[in-house]
Amino acid sequence: MNVRKAAKKAKDYRYVLLVMRHAKTEPQNAKGDFERELLDKGLKQAKRMAKGLKSMGLTPDQIDCSNAVRARQTCARMLKVFGDGPKVDYTKSLYEDGMQSVFDALASCKDKRRTLLVLGHEPTVSMACQWLAGPGSEPDAADLLTLGMPTACVAVFGSSEPFRKWGTHEADLIAVLTPKDFD
Numbered sequence: 001m002n003v004r005k006a007a008k009k010a011k012d013y014r015y016v017l018l019v020m021r022h023a024k025t026e027p028q029n030a031k032g033d034f035e036r037e038l039l040d041k042g043l044k045q046a047k048r049m050a051k052g053l054k055s056m057g058l059t060p061d062q063i064d065c066s067n068a069v070r071a072r073q074t075c076a077r078m079l080k081v082f083g084d085g086p087k088v089d090y091t092k093s094l095y096e097d098g099m100q101s102v103f104d105a106l107a108s109c110k111d112k113r114r115t116l117l118v119l120g121h122e123p124t125v126s127m128a129c130q131w132l133a134g135p136g137s138e139p140d141a142a143d144l145l146t147l148g149m150p151t152a153c154v155a156v157f158g159s160s161e162p163f164r165k166w167g168t169h170e171a172d173l174i175a176v177l178t179p180k181d182f183d
Contacts, residue, residue, distance in 0.1 A: 003181055006177065007057060009174050010056065010057070010156060010158055014160045015158065015163055016157065016174075017115075017116050017118070017132070017156075017158075017159075017166075018115065018117040018154050018155070019129050019132075019157070020117060020119045020125070020152070020153065021120065021121065022042075022121060022151065022152070023043065023046040023049075023074045023077070023152040024038065024042035024151040025037060025042055026038075034069065035069050036070050037073060038073045038074065042070070042151065042152070044179075045151060046074045046077035046078050047077055048179040048182050048183075050082055051182065052179070052182030054081055054082065058115055058156070059082050059085060059086070060115045061085065061114055061116070062088075062109060062116050063078075063088045063118075063119060064091060064117070064118050065088060065089070065091070065117075065120075066094035066095040067090040072090060074119060075119055087113075094119070094120040094124070095120070099127050099131065101120070102118055102124065102125070102128035108164070109162075109163040109164060111163075111164070113163070125149050126146075126148045126149045129145045129149070129155045129157075130146065131168045131169065132157055133157070134169045134170045134172060136172040137171075137172050138172075138173055138174060141176045150178060152178065155176050156174040156175045156176075157171040157173055159171045159172065
């Protein structure tokens with residue numbers, strides 16, 4: 001699905017979830033995996049995705065972000081585009097607690113939040129997306145998730161139900177977007 005169609009379809013939903021993998025990082029860091037930092041390519045990816053999401057009308061009200069260095073750097077770069085609007089929570093669980101951490105982010109999101117961005121790591125993000133995608137999902141987008149999410153990739157979901165009510169296979173997967181989609 002192209003970006004314009006995805007933006008139009010997202011407007012049909014009261015609640016939109018963006019699940020994102022952090023941007024491109026260095027392969028290793030002497031201090032360990034948690035400390036890995038973004039490469040220049042990653043900084044560019046994060047900025048491109050933020051500009052693209054904003055152009056689609058999908059600036060998040062809230063961001064739940066892993067507290068790993070690469071995720072925090074991705075978020076910081078995106079906030080330069082989004083501005084001060086999103087409330088940001090950095091959490092260790094999105095780094096170390098697996099798929100349940102994504103569902104915990106949904107369960108704790110206040111109903112007044114309309115667009116939530118969950119920023120984490122592979123394989124957690126793609127697995128959670130596969131569990132979220134319901135029967136109303138775009139088949140091609142759902143197929144992409146089985147391959148895992150590349151860096152700076154965003155899965156866009158919609159539902160008329162508040163995030164805290166989302167269960168497995170109940171949200172509509174609208175699109176899976178990469179920075180190249182916004183070239």
